[in-house]
Every structure is written in C-alpha cells, then in structure tokens.
Amino acid sequence: MTTRVTERPARARGTARAAALRNRVLTDKDKQRYEAARKKLIDAGVKHVQAEIPDLDGMLRGKILDPAKAISGSGNSHCTIQFGASVQDNLIETPLGSFENGFPDLVALSDLGTLIQWPWAPKYASVLQDLYHPEDMRPCSIAPREVLRRQVEKARAMGFEPYCAVEYEAVLMHVDPELMRQGRHDELPQMSRTLNFYSLARLPDLRVFMEEFLSRMESIGVHIDAFHTEKGAGQIEFAPSYTTSLEAADQAIRIKYYAKQLCAERNIAITFMSRWNMREVGTGAHVHQSLWKNGRPAFSEGKPGTFSKTGRQYAAGMMRCMREFTAVVNPFVNSYRRRRSLDWCPENASWAPDNRSAALRVITRPSANSARIESRQPGGDANPYFSVATGLASGLYGIEHALTPPAYATGNAGHNPRFDRLPTNLKDATEAFKNSTIAREVFGDDFVDHYVTTRENEWRLWQEWLANNVTEWELRRYFETV
Numbered sequence: 001m002t003t004r005v006t007e008r009p010a011r012a013r014g015t016a017r018a019a020a021l022r023n024r025v026l027t028d029k030d031k032q033r034y035e036a037a038r039k040k041l042i043d044a045g046v047k048h049v050q051a052e053i054p055d056l057d058g059m060l061r062g063k064i065l066d067p068a069k070a071i072s073g074s075g076n077s078h079c080t081i082q083f084g085a086s087v088q089d090n091l092i093e094t095p096l097g098s099f100e101n102g103f104p105d106l107v108a109l110s111d112l113g114t115l116i117q118w119p120w121a122p123k124y125a126s127v128l129q130d131l132y133h134p135e136d137m138r139p140c141s142i143a144p145r146e147v148l149r150r151q152v153e154k155a156r157a158m159g160f161e162p163y164c165a166v167e168y169e170a171v172l173m174h175v176d177p178e179l180m181r182q183g184r185h186d187e188l189p190q191m192s193r194t195l196n197f198y199s200l201a202r203l204p205d206l207r208v209f210m211e212e213f214l215s216r217m218e219s220i221g222v223h224i225d226a227f228h229t230e231k232g233a234g235q236i237e238f239a240p241s242y243t244t245s246l247e248a249a250d251q252a253i254r255i256k257y258y259a260k261q262l263c264a265e266r267n268i269a270i271t272f273m274s275r276w277n278m279r280e281v282g283t284g285a286h287v288h289q290s291l292w293k294n295g296r297p298a299f300s301e302g303k304p305g306t307f308s309k310t311g312r313q314y315a316a317g318m319m320r321c322m323r324e325f326t327a328v329v330n331p332f333v334n335s336y337r338r339r340r341s342l343d344w345c346p347e348n349a350s351w352a353p354d355n356r357s358a359a360l361r362v363i364t365r366p367s368a369n370s371a372r373i374e375s376r377q378p379g380g381d382a383n384p385y386f387s388v389a390t391g392l393a394s395g396l397y398g399i400e401h402a403l404t405p406p407a408y409a410t411g412n413a414g415h416n417p418r419f420d421r422l423p424t425n426l427k428d429a430t431e432a433f434k435n436s437t438i439a440r441e442v443f444g445d446d447f448v449d450h451y452v453t454t455r456e457n458e459w460r461l462w463q464e465w466l467a468n469n470v471t472e473w474e475l476r477r478y479f480e481t482v
Helices: 014-026 028-043 144-157 177-181 203-219 245-265 309-329 333-338 384-400 426-434 437-443 445-467 472-478
Strands: 048-054 060-065 076-079 105-110 124-132 161-174 224-229 235-240 268-271 285-293 351-353 360-363 372-375
Touching: 048 105, 060 076, 060 245, 124 144, 144 161, 144 245, 144 384, 161 245, 161 384, 203 224, 203 235, 203 245, 235 245, 245 268, 245 384, 285 309, 285 384, 309 351, 309 360, 309 372, 309 384, 309 426, 309 437, 309 445, 333 426, 333 445, 372 384, 384 437, 426 445, 437 445
Parallel strands: 048 124, 351 360
Antiparallel strands: 048 060, 076 105, 105 124, 161 235, 161 268, 161 285, 224 235, 285 372, 360 372
C-alpha cells in the first residue's frame, strides 16, 4: 500500500505562517484524513509504524510507534537532542537543545504523502515526519526537510518547479564482526571478484542483493532507472527516477537506509563513506537537477544540445556559492579524502559539458527535456536534503542576481586555474560556511550557526583523536629508525 497526498501549498511567514500551520494540522478535515489513513493501515494488518526523521548527518532516526500514535493529527513528541548528536552520539549543546533548556520536545507530525506499508514485512509501515515548536507550531528551521522545503517554496514563488534525482554509489562487503571490531575493515571480503565498472560479468556476484533491493524499492513507489557496477571492488551505483525535489530527497534517504536494512538482514556490510579505503576509488552521491516553468524545461532552449540563459545563471550561482557551501555537502573529516579529479571528484568550482572531471557536468542530450546539471561534489555520506537544498539555493541566487558563468572548462577541469579551489578539509570548509553572507541570507542565521557548531565539534573530535593516538604512519616510519 502506498498512500500519497498532493504537495503542500507554500506557507505564509511569521505569525500568519504559524497560524496557518495550526489550522492545517488540526482542522476537522485534516483529522479525518489522518483517521482514514490510520484505519487503512490497521485494516491492512499493520501493527508497527516506523516514524522517520532525518537528522543533520543524513541519518534516519525515529521511533517504532503504534499506528494510532504515529498517524495522528495532534502528532507525537520528539526530543531536540536529535539535532545535537553526532553520528556516534557525541552530545553537542545548541540553542535548540541544551542542559540550559533541558533538551525539550518538538512536535513530530507525520507527512501522509510519505506513508508506505512494507510489502516485504506487511506488519510494518513507515512515514516521514516534520518537526514543529510546540508553543506556536512554527516549523523547526534546523530540520533538513524544512531546509529543503523553504528552497522549493522560493523556487515556486519565482515561477519554477525544481526537479532532481540523487544517484548513489556504495560498496558491498561480507560481514566479519571481529575484523570490524578491530578496525580492519579493509580486510573484509568484497561482494565481487573483479573491479571493472559497467561489468556484466560481476553482476552474478551481486544478483541476490540487486534483485531484492530493486524489488523492494519498486514496491514502495521508488523506481530505480539503472543499476550497475563501479570501479571499486564490490562497488555499485544505482540511479532513481527524476522527480520533484522534496520527493527526490525523501526517496534518496530511504533508498540509502532501506539498503542498509536489507544488508543487515543478509549479513552484508554496505558503506557510503566518501572514501573507505585509500586504495579504492571514492563513493559519490551525484545530484541531477533542473528547473521547469509552465511545463517546459527552463534549462533548454527547446532543442537537444542547447543550454538556456536561465540554466547558465543557475550554474553561475552554484559556482559562486560552491566553496562557501562545501561543508554542507562534504560534512565529515573523511569527505575530503575523495577530493581528486583523476577519480572524477571535483577539486574546484568548475563546469563543462558532459565532463565528469568538472564539479558541474552540463547535460543537454538526448532530448531537450534532458537539459540538467549534475553536481558531482556531494559524496555518498552527504545528507540528500542538504545536497539538493544547497544546489537549489545557490542556483536560484544566480538567477536572482543574473550572474554570468565563466567559459566552460576543457580537459581535466580540476587542473584549470580559472575556477575557485574547493576546501580540502572540514575545518576550512566550516570556516567558509560560517563566514558566508550568502549562506546566512538563503538559509538563515539559526541554521548556519547550528550547523557550524556540529561541524566544529566533528573537527574537534578528530583533532583530539590524533592528539591521543600514535598512528600506523608514525610506527612504520619511526619505530626502528630513530
């Protein structure tokens, strides 16, 4: 069962916006919608609902709830600590949640447009939830879905409908708990015997996973257009269909975490780390994006091979903001180990037609409807909501300010000195985001300051680890030589 509703209308601002939200959530009509959805779940035999809330790091957190609790017009409670915990649950105090304010609850409301029953486990359903402040029901500006939704609303106010797709790379390995406990992940046996990308010979090694994964995604309304092997051992890539931006991000985070769920069931390890092994290529999560206006592609001049003025301004905005927004799409210490154009990961804020060494790959064929930009900067570890939101925010900035892009890069775009170099570590990237006037203009001070606090904490933990551990490099270099 897949229950969907139409996209929500753009919301008003300030007090009017909060009042509209209260009315939208608590009207009799809305209560009837929730009641009907809840009854449909129960009649279908659903006993448990997985309430899903994306965190800042792109993880899906939440609770398993009774259907009556999960599908309720009055919502359920969710602690603000959601946005004050790292991937390893190191606690970070922020204005949203701290010992000062007691880590209060937010109101979590289920988005019925994302409600699905799992055909592979029919007693379960899942639904994505949005978070609101209980005192006035204003949206939580830190929540990733809200960050993206605001950019979608802005695009619509400008007369555009944004579309995108997030294509993932990942690496599959067989689980060995002892090797993993010892940190010897590079010794885990991969799921394929050879390395070749686009290899049809490797698919038998991956067929059991592939068939079940594609079947599960299709059963919940997520169509995967393509699945193929990549260059690394056990590495795969899968690309979902193009759709509206918020739905694309919702699909992306579910694709990632439902793949993890399947792997856990099959005793398989899967990683989306930007670079899990320096001897292997990195993993990306490229974002294909475009704007449509009046039912037509705004990035095309009407025929294949053309790229419009709107598309050029959008690309110019992306290039203008790319360095300053890097910390949001390359969020971890490890993210910067992938930065190498020889591995088709951008080193600078460049663009070029159908060139995989550029940060922005401009695609204009095979049809006019294909006109789009592929952002190759985000890694597999990026939060898909932020990957889409930063592309949209920076692209709209370019249109608003009628920016003009430089000439296309040629050859290896990463070696072209005309384009701004991208940060090579999380510290520099975080500093650039913190000091970005554009970031504060398009995302707001609350989000920028909160996000910067989390990245500064990530860098601090890394520096503390380095200060308190003798590395393998030091032992190999100095143990018997000094």
